[in-house]
Amino acid sequence: MALKKPLILVADDDRAMRLLVRRALEKDGYAVIEAEDGAAALETYEKAEPDIVLMDVLMPGMDGFAVCAALQKLPRNRRVPVLMITGLEDDASVEKAFASGATDYITKPLHWAVLRQRVRRLLLARQTEKNLSARETQLSAVASALGEGLIVLDAEGRLTLINPEAERLLGWSMAELLGRNVHPIIHNRRYEGALLPESDCPVLKTIDDGKTYRSDEEYFTRKDGALFPVSLVSTPLRVNDRIIGAVAAFRDISERKEVEEKLLLAAKVIENTTEGIMITDAKGIIQSVNPAFCRSTGYTESESIGNNPRLLKSGRHDGQFYRKMWCSMQESGQWQGEIWNRRKSGELYAAWLTVSAIKDSHGRTTQYAAVFSDMTEDRRNQERIKHQAYHDALTDLPNRLLFIDRLSQALAQANRNHHMLAVLFLDLDRFKQINDTYGHALGDLLLQGVAGRLRSAVRDSDTVARLGGDEFTILLPQISTVEDAAKVAQKILCSFRHPWTFEGIPPFCTTTSIGIAVYPSDGEEAETLMHNADAAMYRAKEQGRNHYQLYTPELNAWAFERLAMETRLRRALENREFLLYYQPKVEAATRKRCALEALIRWQHPDLGLVSPMEFLRLAEDTGLIVPIGLWSLEEACSRNKAWQDAGLPPVKVAVNLSARQLQHPNLIPTVKRALQASGLSPDWLELEISEENILHFADVAPLVLGKLKALGVALTMDQFGKHNSRITLLQKLPVDTVKIAAPLIVDLAVSHDARASVKAMIALAHSLSLRVAVDGVGTQEQYDYLRAAGCDELQGHYFSEPLGAEEIEKLQGVSFSGNAVDSP
């Protein structure tokens, strides 16, 4: 296409002049149109839209100035350069020409070379202006068409342009913002509440340093005050390396932020959920897994991704199972159920699995999401709860519930198969003492140790249970003879002989008492067998502990009688049926009374006088010995004080302390109170404690006896010589007297050994500066021998039986000789 020639309008009333000019211009390659006066010039201008106008000043009608002024009124884009041709080269005319809007002027007569130059330059200017205008139009069209907001600021940060999208997003119009500093209006916050200093505004920074800034963290304020997040690119505007402003293009990213936040939240949930999550592609290849998945399967993320979920296959489900799962996926896009998986370690575990298909907008499955919850912990918890319900927490042995259950089952089987079974009932001997001596925690350790020994003493098919406290039971579900059960009991007793070794304390031994009941002879029901084994165990205790005892029907009668006796004993305390007898002790050398031993008697309203042999063991077993012992102590003290107050010669009264009393934490205050309440001086009180009990509490005995001694009372070790006393212990004990046990002197007259051992005991005691007393002196020979052997005090029916208080009062001041009372 040929280029359009520039069109020049020549307005001149001089026809010749027009012709000359036309010819010259056409020769230079321009197109020319003519107008012969001002009005025609305006009209032609309107129609032809020339590129420049050459205009004569002096024309009829409208002169050149008037035409020029009229052209100036046209919109800017329709105005073209006007070159005035004037013969008037005075200053005023030139001024007027420019004032009316002329672009340049040239004087007549025309100088063709100058005209040519001027025309070329004006056309060039016109072309440039046209180009610029076209560019501006294009730019503004682009700015309008842009889907992004666009604002342009000058070097001072004032708004010079805002495109329609920016107007829409911000709610401001160009007219409202033009020329204003927009930073404080639209961009002064980071997010709700936080102010954004100018120094942090990317657009102002661009104006400052000419750099391009991008940010996804900006917030713009709408005209209504609402904030919205934007993604912003700020680019500098430069002219000749000078920054003349900045263009900021921005987009509202509220939706994107919302989606991002949701995604972030979802990612966090997936990251932190306790359920394992696995995403696969449509072919089932693992694309991602979460930490819970890795924890539960044992596979790391990198081991899982790219793999097939078969990785977890347990081998526990058949093809049918997986086909069903697949069918459900096809039909409903989901499957839920319990599945067995295999961990990397090889361990199988149950999981609750939900698989869902993820579909695209066309309904095609693009991924699968599988969510597992590991049921191992649930199962473990269930099992633990079940285990706890049936087991003892301390030893982990079956408890009473489980024992009874197993016993019932074993009974049913024994009944069907006509065989015998046995229940062993164990109770540790003097376990309380272990607790008291070494603390409850060690008691617990011991119970655990006992559980272990019991378990290893029986077969796996037998059941060892802990009923509570220090009571255990053992079920032997099948025995051939009663002896089988007895053998097991014996084996257990033997296993206890081995000392216990616990850190921090010397090794020690314990024993247990065992009762045995056998099906069917001793009972056919679980409860009966348990009860009867328990009764037999009591009997074993009664017989001195560290025994086993087979149940016999008489045991029930005995147990019944024992219970009745216990009731009577309690009542006896309330009804004050106890009384004290006093047996004199005499000086061996002078046979003069030197002390009295208080001995308890029970005057039952129906049974008459009950011997201490009959009730003291029971009182000790049931703990009733503590209040009974206290009564004895108080009674003896107040009686002795009453004797003194009545003017009788003062005498020491000895009171026996039982094992339970010795263990009792209130022992010392009790003795103190008895003395204080009665007003008796401690010089007149003696306490007798059996050697057996002292040995039993060998660890604490020196301390307890020391405290008693500190009260000022005298102490005697009773029943001396029946056990193997250790000299080292004797040395440690603050006792004053040892009283040789009565049975040891029975054979004095006939047995050399008896004499030798008594002699040795006397020598031993004397060597430790202890007084020696002997109980149970019944004959003249015994008396003679003992006196000769150097005994200090003697006691026995040879001198006097125990007597009631009134009789004692009558005997004041007497000395005793065999079975008779000598007057002084």
Ligand SMILES: Nc1nc2c(ncn2[C@@H]2O[C@H](COP(=O)(O)OP(=O)(O)OP(=O)(O)O)[C@@H](O)[C@H]2O)c(=O)[nH]1
């Ligand atoms: N350490 C510990 N002691 C317990 C537990 N349960 C009960 N006991 C104690 O076990 C002792 C059981 O006492 P008994 O069997 O009546 O008496 P004992 O001292 O063993 O004397 P005998 O059985 O008559 O030989 C009590 O002192 C209880 O306080 C326990 O779980 N741990």
Ligand SMILES: [Mg+2]
């Ligand atoms: Mg016990």
